[in-house]
Amino acid sequence: MSRSKLQRRTFLKGLGTTMALPLLEGMRSESAFAAPSSAVAPTRMALIFFPNGAIMPQWKPTGESGPLELSPTLKPLERHKQDMLVFSGLTQHHARANGDGPGDHARNASAFLTGSQPFKTSGANIRVGVSVDQAAAAVVGKQTRFSSLELGIVRGRNAGGCDSGYSCAYSSNISWKSASTPMAKEINPKLVFERLFGSPDDKQAARGRTRRNLYRKSILDLVSADASRLRDKLGKTDRQKVEEYFSSVRELELRIEQAATKSVKPPKDFVAPSGTPRDYKQHVRLMYDLMALSFLTDSTRITTFMLGNAGSNRNYQQIGVSGGHHSMSHHRNDEKKMADIQKIDQYQVEQLGYFLDKLKAIKEAEGTLLDHSMVLFGSAIADGNKHSHHDLPIVLAGGGGGTLKMGRHLKFEENTPLNNLFLGMCHRVGATSLKTLGDSTGVLKGIEA
């Protein structure tokens, strides 16, 4: 066997899990998963964060608002050009120091979806704001088995400080359930899959599931009663912690109830992931697969995904870039470094393209899953060298259920809050009762169809 053949085979084998999804396309009609019951498909929202900002001149479309001309970095999305909006002028004001000194990366992650200023602390009194996904999930999350799904690629850092006096909670989470409770993310595709659909080797357990859920419910009843008595005895700070316990228990109870009525199976041909791929690209793509799967099966309508923790120093040797991402992002206009960073930017955009392909390939109601989704891809740092937080790199793909007029570059006035865009997105997933979000000043105008 020739060497190249062997490599190709090994490659395919290694990709076994990730290659599974194309099969999903034909799956829709025959499989047993719970499709959204109404004829009108629900609108979903995926919020994707990438660290360290981008090389903006290569990223941004030039000129004023108008038909979309893709920049070099966004070129890999050419085939989705008519399904996306690219923004100029959006700002995440609270990622700025505003008197708190250094720590732009931690602020970048924690302000990205909250539009709130994180309180600078190494530990005590962690506080930022509720993130948009959680604000929306609080309103519409009950309609699906999982009110939201938080995914990532790497665990939070587990020793030492994270960023200039900010607790690591700020740099490893973008999703915040309350001002003080970050939503930990799942990084292992296997565990994501098992959360969504149960463990495949758990057939025995499946038989006793009804009984088991009955006992789980009794247990949760018991412990929440316990927690409520405990809460009354505690001081204010401790109470907040027990509140977290409560709200997590409530969420679980809800899920058990829903499991009784909505049994969801993955499409038959979807190969359950067996663990975490070592290869970054495979890992990212598998996570995108799972996001598509969670939308497809209507397990959730809201997901967040961190392609890296804030200030990530990942090495992208696979695309011929050596050096840590964060170190290089302080490029001081060094052309080589800027070229390298741009490669990373584009590489991430390619993976986004893969995700959009998946969504587009799935037929649903009168269109595709992509038509019924809003995929936001961005960061609250624009220029990684200078740590600017205005004119951010933000792409919104998907039709938002026909409510968005796509294929355009939209330029907004300087310092327009990013949260204005988020507010509009929340309304589109059904959280119409939300009037403000973080520092929003209103709904972003001009995106609508």
Add this chain to the structure above:
Amino acid sequence: MLISVTCKACEFDFQVHARFAGKRGTCPNPECGRAYRVPAPANSSPANPSAAERETQTRTTARRWRVGGKIGAASLAGVVSLLMLIVAMGGKPDASPSGDGNRAADDKTAIDKPTGQQKKQPAKNDELAGVSFDSHVSPFLQKYCYACHGPQEMNEGVAFHIFKNEKSLFKSRKLFGKVISHLQLGAMPPEDHDAQPTKKETELVVRWLDRTLFDIDCNMVDDPGRVTIRRLNRSEYDNTIRDLLGVDFHPAKDFPSDDVGYGFDNIGDVLSLPPLLMEKYLDAAETISEAVVDAEAHRPKLVHIGASKLKMSTGVRYGGGDLVGLSSSGEVFQTFDFRADGQYTLRAEAAADQAGKELAKMQFRIDGKPIKTFEVLGRQRQVTTYETTVTVKKGSHRFAAAFINDYYMPKAKDPKDRDRNLHVGSLEIDGPKNGGAAQLSAAHKRLIFVRPSAKVTVRQASEQILHRFITRSFRRPVTKAELEQFVKLVEFVVKQGDSFERGIQVAVQGTLVSPHFLFRVENDTKPHDPNAKHTVGDYELASRLSYFLWSTMPDEELLELAGKGALHRRDVLEKQTRRMLKDPRSRALVDNFASQWLNLRRFDNATPDSKQFPMFTPELQADMRTETEMFFEAVMREDRSTLDFLVGEFTFVNERLAKHYGLTDITGNNFRKVSLVGKRRVGVLTQGSILTLTSNPERTSPVKRGKWILQNILGTPPRDPPDGVPELEDPKPGEARTVSLRKQLEIHRRDPGCASCHDTMDQLGFGFENFDPIGRWREKDAQILIDSSGVLPTGEKFSSAIELVRILSKRKRDFSRSLSKKMLTYALGRGLDFYDKCAVDDIINGLERNDARFSTLILEIVNSKPFLMRRGDAGAEE
């Protein structure tokens, strides 16, 4: 009668009871909290305020601490200390200003109270002698700040013209905390501001503000602090499950990471509980309870295998898989799991085609050994069940039904008499009949030591089992009401038709997701009163000890002493602490404290450039970590001086690591202790792990090494660099370095803004330049000869790493303070606050008295006020 008092610091007016005249108190204004002395009543001889003031001043100088900028400012507000406040508000007049109300509690803790007999020292900060608000601070603000923060403009809502004198500043401590950090950072005034202060000007103002607003007096401040309720972190969870149930698996490995605060992952404030984690807790509890308790332990279990899943030596499956037909001699079989020694009923469904004189014979066999032979009736394929009971040993056995008398006469007259066949529909085993108790796991038997019987009801058995189990799980006696809920849960399960064991299983699962298990709950009688200080309960103390030293639950001995109320006794506490340090479980201090203090967890992610350093294999990396861990453990186990972390002249190596270090005569994979006397290495700073984790992938980083020392050894982390500071230029790939790192850094330091920190940092790092990015000794970097000499800003000179380490080791108090603060943070599970500095000081003094021994460090912490006491909560700062 009441005395009217006006706080000298903030001008807050309040009243106190006359009997407190001459005593000390703390200003009730939450933004102030300054110490003062109650003047004599107005109608008696005129008070001598200057005398009182002088005394306070002296004390302040005697035991004074700088309160860390903003944090200190924020926290001070929480120290509306001493009960004077209550008087001021017309509350309980019995309360006494000197804290007498808490004396009983204080005595119980056996803490040496500060005597107030501190040595009087002259004020050190003489350079502040002539500095006052009017002379320096106000002019400074006018000149450099008013333009944007003054009468004309109030950017960000900040204006300084409203501060007319020193006293007025105290109302805005938080604001001035920020002012200080901005000035230190050089963030204000902004670059484009016309007038820029000189370094000297800024420094004076910063120091003056700092001292005036944030110095505290240990004789005045008496605050044990308060730790936020702590959730078990991942390693604590795993260890606790191990010790609680005696099973060693690691359910927490799939839990999301615990966020880190103050450098550690056991900080109550930071440990959150998102839904994902709760879900994992519930799953883990289920898995654990099922692994420990065999729910069907006392039920015979029937295992039925239909034809479609049976194996056969010959024959054919037919009838849609319902039957296996054997047309010639052979067997149908399957391997069954016999769960315990005992009597099992073996069954087979069978039918036959008859021919010849004999009926079809079916023989049961276990592992090929004949058990019983049946004659199978009937011509039609109507199946009948055949069974027998037999004693079988626990384990996997092959159970077969064999056809042993095949008959085939194709020429027989009667077509129905030509062929004898056996048909098998299923095999099953049912048992064991006499229960499988003997085969139950030790963990199951430990937990379920009593079962319902004629004499014992389900309720009684559950009560006995769960009383013990939940008490251990909650690390304190379970209350009647709590126990009752869980007993009811067992009864509920049994009522559903499940076994008693299943009931216990569910109760165990419930216990493991209870907030009392997942959180380390500590009670206050007055949870909302920050002045209500008290010693923690004995059971709470047992948990504080065990989670500090072992990262797990208290053992029987601790719980027993707690039950007797004896644990608080100083002698008992010391004895227990020493016992715990000797126990193998104190290894947790290596795994959880040392690995975070020394950043070893980050070392695991170190990725030296594989082209330059192909010898840096995963094995070598593991060796390096082992070395540092064993080194730390040796200091702990041998109760050596903590200074040995810096200057210990020994280490642990195996052959691979020894070669890496250039040490000879070490063979094999086993680690052994070697002397470093006369060698070029000493203590942790020259170990491969630390040297690698403070390097860049391609080169050493004197800056990182220096910063690491400042942070982890001297406890004076440099402030963050301003935004946009570039990394050093590295040579292009493939090109050799032409300018030494030292030279490059020297150029860098010409910028005075950089020099202030880098002067120290870089010098420290240079001392280690003879060690390459993976900790090997080198004389040259590329072609440039290494110069590892340096001069510290203090003037001390060194020419090698060893000399530098010796200089560092002379700063005993700095090192002790740094280590004590880290260890105390870890022990308490909270960030240290300004008032903890007093406790830290006591620990350092203890270390000084006892040759800085490791056990002293631990004992001093265990005996410290913050470790033994807590208080109510004023609520989070806004």
